[in-house]
Amino acid sequence: MKIVILDGERTNPGDLSWACIGELGELTVYGHTSPEETVERIADNEVVIVDHTQITREIIEACPSIRLITLFATGYNVIDVEAARENGIPVCNSPAYSTNAVAQMALAHLLEIASQVGRHNRVIHDGGWKSGEDFGSTVANLTELSGKTAGIVGYGAIGRAFGRMLKAMGLNLLVWSRHPKPELEDAQTRYVDLDELYAGSDVVSIHVPLNDETRGMIDRDAIAKMKDGAILINTARGALLNEADVAEALKSGKLRALGADVVSVEPIEPTNPLLSAPNVNLTPHIGWAPKETRDRLLGIVADNIRCFLEGHPQNVVNGVR
DSSP: OEEEESOOTTTOSSSSOOHHHHTTSEEEEOSOOOGGGHHHHHTTOSEEEESSOOBOHHHHHHOTTOOEEEESSSOOTTBOHHHHHHTTOOEEOOTTSSHHHHHHHHHHHHHHHHHOHHHHHHHHHTTHHHHOTTHHHHHTTOOOOTTOEEEEEOOSHHHHHHHHHHHHTTOEEEEEOSSOOGGGOBTTEEEOOHHHHHHHOSEEEEOOOOSTTTTTOBSHHHHHTSOTTEEEEEOSOGGGBOHHHHHHHHHHTSEEEEEESOOSSSSOOTTOGGGGSSSEEEOOSOTTOOHHHHHHHHHHHHHHHHHHHTTOOOSBSSOOO
């Protein structure tokens, strides 16, 4: 079995071992692969592993050796899954590997906005504590979260993990899901519709998948329904926000702050309106990336390959078994 990893640099920049995958076949690893290099690098490999490299219909049809495509990711929009299905190729993703890590990133953004650790660190290093310069304005922006209400849009695994963290800190939750589970309600947690969630929440955190229904869902109309001064958190997908509308709301003060690990086009473009908006905290889509999480991801991909070789593929997203 010949296995190729087309873009392994993000998943394993050198601090992990490829051994769990390498023991399953003859393994070739590339850190990054350009579109022009993809067909040549797949060559006669039977298992193709990708993170963000596009595997199009043209590539699939040009590489008849492919028997399995598996991803270092839960999302699989980079694969033409229909073309893979037509060619009898299972496409397997890696679900639930980063649930706690992404929830942790959402909490980190919220805490940064509420406690402003980074800003105060800069004040100290710039001599502001000793001189008293800017001290009053930084203190004035601190917020105690206990007793506040957080709205969680999307109460799946990540939303629930984030909710558990918030409840432990004394926040109450208003949650929305396309498929409510009343058994998850408790004294601190209540299912509501989106309008009630927006209107009643001091913090709104987004945890839904990106699709035609959710694209741009946080727009001018949704923001208008939110509390004045609400905090917005997004660790899901950047295109869930209408970034121009969010930037406008930040500039007007309708939104107090945004914490986001994702933007609509990544890496972020210089023209992204969030870069010129006030009170924006951005990280470069790293919520999934702690070492422990990436190690778990390698194990899931290895299991995907092993199950395929044993004749019972798992985590198949295109129905080919």
